Amino acid sequence: MRPLRPGLAGPGLVAPKRVAVNRPKAPAQKPAVPVVAQPKEIPATIPLERDPEPTPEVAASADGGATVGGTGASGDGIVGGGGGGEGGGGAASRERVDFDDTMTAPKLLDGPSIEYSIEALQQRIEGLMVVRCVVTVEGTVYGCRVLKSLPFMDEAVVSVLQARRYKPAMLNDVPLEVNYTFRIKLRLPR
Numbered sequence: 001m002r003p004l005r006p007g008l009a010g011p012g013l014v015a016p017k018r019v020a021v022n023r024p025k026a027p028a029q030k031p032a033v034p035v036v037a038q039p040k041e042i043p044a045t046i047p048l049e050r051d052p053e054p055t056p057e058v059a060a061s062a063d064g065g066a067t068v069g070g071t072g073a074s075g076d077g078i079v080g081g082g083g084g085g086e087g088g089g090g091a092a093s094r095e096r097v098d099f100d101d102t103m104t105a106p107k108l109l110d111g112p113s114i115e116y117s118i119e120a121l122q123q124r125i126e127g128l129m130v131v132r133c134v135v136t137v138e139g140t141v142y143g144c145r146v147l148k149s150l151p152f153m154d155e156a157v158v159s160v161l162q163a164r165r166y167k168p169a170m171l172n173d174v175p176l177e178v179n180y181t182f183r184i185k186l187r188l189p190r
Contacts, residue, residue, distance in 0.1 A: 097177070098179045106139070108165075109167055111160070114156065115160075120153050120156075123151060126186055128148060131145065132144070133161055134177065135177070138168070141161050
């Protein structure tokens with residue numbers, strides 16, 4: 001005779017009853033609420049810097065010479081422009097201001113000429129670079145930022161600008177430390 005499988009009843013046999021077992025139910029889980037961190041203080045907006053105002057352009061050639069285009073510019077190889085600001089008083093101002101047209105522009109006194117990098121010469125790069133720097137009352141240049149770049153020339157131009165010495169910007173015969181925008185036009189030799 002064959003053994004019966006559990007749960008099946010044969011003729012004359014009674015199937016065993018199933019006994020319900022009381023099992024504890026797991027407590028219902030509450031949906032997770034995401035934690036949102038609130039800022040302690042609202043950050044202030046950062047003011048946008050004004051675009052430099054149009055000024056004459058400086059042209060540098062591969063032979064190291066510079067020419068100035070536009071009207072009212074001197075042949076010092078420098079042209080500036082930028083936002084507003086004022087200086088004053090009878091002594092040199094240590095507060096930095098933005099150069100404007102009420103001031104006398106810094107003038108090149110001494111320093112190297114801008115020369116093309118080898119890569120820029122090979123790629124025949126020409127065009128306008130715009131570099132914003134700080135010119136101190138002592139005539140040194142630092143903190144240069146390239147605003148309009150040319151391939152392979154950024155480092156060469158910034159290093160030359162920072163190696164030069166200038167007569168500082170003046171307002172009412174008072175030297176000022178200014179944020180000054182250099183516009184340098186690079187042209188290949190013809």
